[in-house]
Amino acid sequence: MPGESRGARNLLSRVRAILSRFGITPRKIEADLNRYVDITQRFGCVPTFPLTAVTLSRHPELIRKLSGREVEFAVHGYIHTDYRSLPIETQTSDFKKAIDVFESCQICFTGFRAPYLRGNGETLEALVKLDFAYDSSDTIWWDVVDKGKYTKQAWNEYRKLLDFYKPRSAQEYLALPRFKSGIVEIPVSIPDDEVMVDRLGITDARELTRIWEMILQRIYARGELFTLQLHHERISLCASALETILQQARELNPPVWIATLGEIAEWWKEKDQFTFGIDSQGDGEYRAKANCSEKATLLLRNCKVDRPTAEWSGGYQSIDAKDFVVECPKRPCVGVGPDSSPHAISFLKSEGFIVEQSDQPHNYGIYFANLADFKEADEKPISEAIERSNAPLLRYGRWPDKAKSALAITGDIDSLTLIDFVMRMFEVWRQNGR
Numbered sequence: 001m002p003g004e005s006r007g008a009r010n011l012l013s014r015v016r017a018i019l020s021r022f023g024i025t026p027r028k029i030e031a032d033l034n035r036y037v038d039i040t041q042r043f044g045c046v047p048t049f050p051l052t053a054v055t056l057s058r059h060p061e062l063i064r065k066l067s068g069r070e071v072e073f074a075v076h077g078y079i080h081t082d083y084r085s086l087p088i089e090t091q092t093s094d095f096k097k098a099i100d101v102f103e104s105c106q107i108c109f110t111g112f113r114a115p116y117l118r119g120n121g122e123t124l125e126a127l128v129k130l131d132f133a134y135d136s137s138d139t140i141w142w143d144v145v146d147k148g149k150y151t152k153q154a155w156n157e158y159r160k161l162l163d164f165y166k167p168r169s170a171q172e173y174l175a176l177p178r179f180k181s182g183i184v185e186i187p188v189s190i191p192d193d194e195v196m197v198d199r200l201g202i203t204d205a206r207e208l209t210r211i212w213e214m215i216l217q218r219i220y221a222r223g224e225l226f227t228l229q230l231h232h233e234r235i236s237l238c239a240s241a242l243e244t245i246l247q248q249a250r251e252l253n254p255p256v257w258i259a260t261l262g263e264i265a266e267w268w269k270e271k272d273q274f275t276f277g278i279d280s281q282g283d284g285e286y287r288a289k290a291n292c293s294e295k296a297t298l299l300l301r302n303c304k305v306d307r308p309t310a311e312w313s314g315g316y317q318s319i320d321a322k323d324f325v326v327e328c329p330k331r332p333c334v335g336v337g338p339d340s341s342p343h344a345i346s347f348l349k350s351e352g353f354i355v356e357q358s359d360q361p362h363n364y365g366i367y368f369a370n371l372a373d374f375k376e377a378d379e380k381p382i383s384e385a386i387e388r389s390n391a392p393l394l395r396y397g398r399w400p401d402k403a404k405s406a407l408a409i410t411g412d413i414d415s416l417t418l419i420d421f422v423m424r425m426f427e428v429w430r431q432n433g434r
C-alpha cells in the first residue's frame with residue numbers, strides 16, 4: 001500500500017537521521033555540546049539543559065566536565081517517558097529517583113522539563129512536593145511558518161506535532177512565565193529546532209534563522225519571553241541561527257535579558273513580592289514608595305515626577321528613585337470593580353501595576369468594571385487595553401534591570417550515544433509493561 005511504503009520511507013529517513021546524530025561513543029555529542037556552549041558563552045549566555053537522569057547515570061564524567069562550563073541543568077525525567085499518562089505515585093517516585101541520581105553524581109539542577117513537553121496536573125503536584133524551582137513543559141506557538149513553502153507531507157507532520165504538544169497560540173496568550181499550581185511555569189516557544197528540521201524538513205540556515213528572528217521581533221515588541229529550544233544534536237544545522245538570535249538580542253535597546261530558566265523562575269518569585277505605597281497629597285500629587293529589590297524596573301507614563309527619569313519604550317519613562325512624588329490628574333493605578341476575581345487582580349499585579357478595587361471609576365485613568373469572571377484568555381486583551389490607554393500609570397516592568405523582554409536558550413539532553421537511544425525505548429517499554 002502507498003501509505004505503508006511512505007511510512008517505511010519515513011522510518012528509514014528517521015533511522016538515517018539518528019545514525020548521523022549519535023555514535024557508539026559520546027564523542028560526537030560531546031563535540032556538539034561544546035560547540036553549543038562555545039556559541040552561548042561568546043554572548044554571555046548560559047543555556048539550560050534539561051537532562052534525563054538515566055543518561056546522566058551512564059555518563060557522569062562527561063556531564064561533570066560539561067558542568068564545569070557556563071551551563072545550567074534541569075531534570076528531564078528519570079527515564080524519557082510520557083509522564084502525562086502516568087499516575088502521581090509513579091511520577092513522584094521517578095522524580096525522586098532522578099533527584100537521587102543528580103545528587104549522587106554531584107550535578108546541580110534547578111527545575112524540570114517533561115520529556116515530550118508533556119505533563120499533567122499531577123506532574124506539577126509532584127514537582128511542588130519535591131520542591132522543584134520551576135517547570136518548563138508548556139508550549140506557546142508562534143504563527144511564523146508559511147504553509148505555501150512546504151510539501152503537504154511536511155505540513156501534515158508539522159500539524160501532527162502541534163496536535164501532540166497542544167501549544168497555546170501566541171495570538172491569544174502572553175508568552176510569559178506564570179504561577180501554576182504553586183510552581184513557576186516557563187513556556188517553550190514553538191517552532192523549535194525539532195519542528196523546523198525534523199517535521200518541516202528545513203535545512204537552509206537562512207530559513208531557520210528567519211523563523212526565529214520573526215519570533216524574537218514579535219516577542220521583543222510585546223515585551224515577553226522567548227524560550228528558544230535547540231537540541232545539541234542539531235547544533236551544526238542551527239549554529240548560525242543561534243548566533244544571529246543572540247547577536248540581535250544583545251544589540252537591542254532597551255535590552256533583552258538573556259537568562260537561564262533558573263534565573264527566570266527566581267526573578268518571577270522575587271518580582272511577586274514587590275509592592276507600592278501610594279498616598280495622595282492633594283492637588284493631583286501622590287507620594288509613591290516602591291518596595292522592591294535593586295533589580296526592579298520602575299516605569300511611569302503620562303505623569304510628572306520630581307526625580308530624574310529616562311526614556312524607556314512604549315511611552316514609558318524609567319526612574320531609578322524608589323521614593324518620589326508623582327503628579328497626575330488621576331491615581332496612577334489600574335482601577336477594578338469591587339467584585340473583581342482574585343485571578344484578575346493577581347494577574348494585573350503580576351504585570352507590575354498598582355491595582356485598586358474601587359467603586360469610583362472617575363478616580364482612575366483606566367478602570368475595569370467587569371472582571372468577576374476573568375479567564376486566562378482575558379489576560380492578553382486586558383494587558384493590551386492598558387497599553388493602548390492614555391492613563392497615567394506607575395508600574396514595575398516585567399523584567400529586571402530595565403530590560404524590555406527576555407530570552408532563554410535551552411535544549412534537552414535525552415541521549416548521548418546510540419546505546420542511550422536504544423535504551424530509551426527499552427526503558428519506556430519496561431515501565432509501561434509493569
Ligand SMILES: [Zn+2]
Pocket residue numbers: 076080115116412413414
Ligand atoms: Zn527530551
